[in-house]
Amino acid sequence: GDDGAARDARERQAQLTKPAGALGALEDVSVQLSAIAGSCPPPVPARPAVAVFAGDHGVHAAGVSPWPQEVTAGMVENFRAGGAAVNVLARACGARVVVVDVGVASPVEPGPDVLVRKVRAGTADLSRGPALTREEALAALLVGAQVAADLVAQGHDLLLTGDMGIGNTTPSACLVAALTGVAARTATGRGTGVDDATFARKVGVVERAVARLAPDADPVAVLAEVGGLEHAALAGFVLGGAAAGVPVLLDGVIAGSAALVAVALAPHAAAYLLAGHRSVEPGHTAALRHLGLRPLVDLDLRLGEGSGAALAVPLVRAAALLLGEMATFDGAGVARKQG
Amino acid sequence: GDDGAARDARERQAQLTKPAGALGALEDVSVQLSAIAGSCPPPVPARPAVAVFAGDHGVHAAGVSPWPQEVTAGMVENFRAGGAAVNVLARACGARVVVVDVGVASPVEPGPDVLVRKVRAGTADLSRGPALTREEALAALLVGAQVAADLVAQGHDLLLTGDMGIGNTTPSACLVAALTGVAARTATGRGTGVDDATFARKVGVVERAVARLAPDADPVAVLAEVGGLEHAALAGFVLGGAAAGVPVLLDGVIAGSAALVAVALAPHAAAYLLAGHRSVEPGHTAALRHLGLRPLVDLDLRLGEGSGAALAVPLVRAAALLLGEMATFDGAGVARKQG
Numbered sequence: 001g002d003d004g005a006a007r008d009a010r011e012r013q014a015q016l017t018k019p020a021g022a023l024g025a026l027e028d029v030s031v032q033l034s035a036i037a038g039s040c041p042p043p044v045p046a047r048p049a050v051a052v053f054a055g056d057h058g059v060h061a062a063g064v065s066p067w068p069q070e071v072t073a074g075m076v077e078n079f080r081a082g083g084a085a086v087n088v089l090a091r092a093c094g095a096r097v098v099v100v101d102v103g104v105a106s107p108v109e110p111g112p113d114v115l116v117r118k119v120r121a122g123t124a125d126l127s128r129g130p131a132l133t134r135e136e137a138l139a140a141l142l143v144g145a146q147v148a149a150d151l152v153a154q155g156h157d158l159l160l161t162g163d164m165g166i167g168n169t170t171p172s173a174c175l176v177a178a179l180t181g182v183a184a185r186t187a188t189g190r191g192t193g194v195d196d197a198t199f200a201r202k203v204g205v206v207e208r209a210v211a212r213l214a215p216d217a218d219p220v221a222v223l224a225e226v227g228g229l230e231h232a233a234l235a236g237f238v239l240g241g242a243a244a245g246v247p248v249l250l251d252g253v254i255a256g257s258a259a260l261v262a263v264a265l266a267p268h269a270a271a272y273l274l275a276g277h278r279s280v281e282p283g284h285t286a287a288l289r290h291l292g293l294r295p296l297v298d299l300d301l302r303l304g305e306g307s308g309a310a311l312a313v314p315l316v317r318a319a320a321l322l323l324g325e326m327a328t329f330d331g332a333g334v335a336r337k338q339g
Numbered sequence: 340g341d342d343g344a345a346r347d348a349r350e351r352q353a354q355l356t357k358p359a360g361a362l363g364a365l366e367d368v369s370v371q372l373s374a375i376a377g378s379c380p381p382p383v384p385a386r387p388a389v390a391v392f393a394g395d396h397g398v399h400a401a402g403v404s405p406w407p408q409e410v411t412a413g414m415v416e417n418f419r420a421g422g423a424a425v426n427v428l429a430r431a432c433g434a435r436v437v438v439v440d441v442g443v444a445s446p447v448e449p450g451p452d453v454l455v456r457k458v459r460a461g462t463a464d465l466s467r468g469p470a471l472t473r474e475e476a477l478a479a480l481l482v483g484a485q486v487a488a489d490l491v492a493q494g495h496d497l498l499l500t501g502d503m504g505i506g507n508t509t510p511s512a513c514l515v516a517a518l519t520g521v522a523a524r525t526a527t528g529r530g531t532g533v534d535d536a537t538f539a540r541k542v543g544v545v546e547r548a549v550a551r552l553a554p555d556a557d558p559v560a561v562l563a564e565v566g567g568l569e570h571a572a573l574a575g576f577v578l579g580g581a582a583a584g585v586p587v588l589l590d591g592v593i594a595g596s597a598a599l600v601a602v603a604l605a606p607h608a609a610a611y612l613l614a615g616h617r618s619v620e621p622g623h624t625a626a627l628r629h630l631g632l633r634p635l636v637d638l639d640l641r642l643g644e645g646s647g648a649a650l651a652v653p654l655v656r657a658a659a660l661l662l663g664e665m666a667t668f669d670g671a672g673v674a675r676k677q678g
Binding site: 018020021022023026066067071074077078083084085087088089091093193280296297298299301303311322327332333338 | 355356357358359360361362363364365405406407409410413414416417420422423424426427428430431432531532619635636637638639640641642646650653654656657660661664665666670671672673674675676677
């Protein structure tokens, strides 16, 4: 971040033909984009890319989701064919979609923008023991960081987080509980639609898994014990984006929980984060609060895939465009507020 | 509205490759667009137009705003030159901006997309008596309805409300209080930034003006007594858009208060309304609640001009695109939720 550019952006906001503060949260976004780019006005993100990290979860065997595990691989094919929500929303805002198999249980065929970087074929069941070894967690982190670096090297100037993994709201709830300190019951939600009995089981799984963590567990240890492969990759993706100096637009609770890991590892990365939306999942609100992020879209979505991040791209662009293109009071000859 | 198309849209949402309800409020928007168009999936709005109705307010003399009255005319010139926030946001979403002088105090030069339809050069001071005669209120209503009809005839398929008028949050607060029944103190906000003393004065003005209304005053009588020329035109614009079968995307508190008038005159018009955003102005929340509308953007904007409506255009388009372009479970061969 560049404090000079942020200061310039705040000063320029005050010159624009509008009452002070009248653009609300978009003014803050314009200041953040200026700080990230080190220039005021900031460049308008022209080439966004969504990386959809896909993985499976051993905890599925504990009955935490009503969806069959093969839906993860099925949705990877849907992403490849361009038929999922994130594909539609990415086309609408001109974003590229890259799918990354970081841990799908079944084989995935590589293809254009379908990268196979499988660390293992799904995690172990976190309700019975560690989801991953420390080495696996680190390997998945590095996959994410490398994807971010590659996308930036290919000219992408705004990175969006995406995810797919049946059962992945359970490790997310664990990460949120472990890293923000909220109770398992607060961190856990109903994911893609679970009934009361499944929900109670899910809360129990989260509670017991988090209780296993050593009080001094470092962020990678937390990730290995109760996380997921896509969560690890997303944490690395956030770090890779921040390291490359590019804003990272987060999707929902999976991304939020992964961002908690990233910021625990490198607090400086927080300055590069934008929250695309607020998911219905209660753990997401806890994560956003901990990260100090205000969501741009708040429409009760709970889909994942990067859908909430893709929806927010026009709002991020609008923030940059307003700062760059609006007339100033002096330039337009408009009188100012008195007193 | 077409109930068959709405039913088709709800059924199609259930077939799309996502958990039921996972697209949140966007699913409701897709159903509403289908009902309005009478087809499922609905057409994606391709040619939006913002009509920015400008007028001045005699109540400015009562000291309800810190901004000089000539800013209204100054901003009309800023709109003409393309330098205002609404111009930037309209360019970003491909919307046309049409400015309509329905009551600016000083002369406005007509020009391309600057229509001079002045009913009178600003309202009378509503703190001392009726703002408009009934005939003037009706004339301004008709200006708005005619602009809507003309824009639809010119091929615009989504109408956005815009407004400019120094002092216009005071008549808005009066309309909200009169038409929703909330107290003047609840309906009144700080507009473009007033201090405590000005705020107290503003609440008093609203309280006394609304108290003058006869208990059986019809919506046009309310508009004439405590409204504004742009409020009247916006009410007509809403009715004209609904009559032409086109969705109307509302901006903030000025549009919300005008929509209350429109819906009081023709309750059926409510089915054509979408709320672009929620303004910081407290009266806007009261108006949205009364209208049963959920705002698409909620980012503490309080600018007017149509800025909040323009920001929401990509979200409205996204709702239509998702319903039209997403794959179905059967089509994509993705397994479904069990039980």
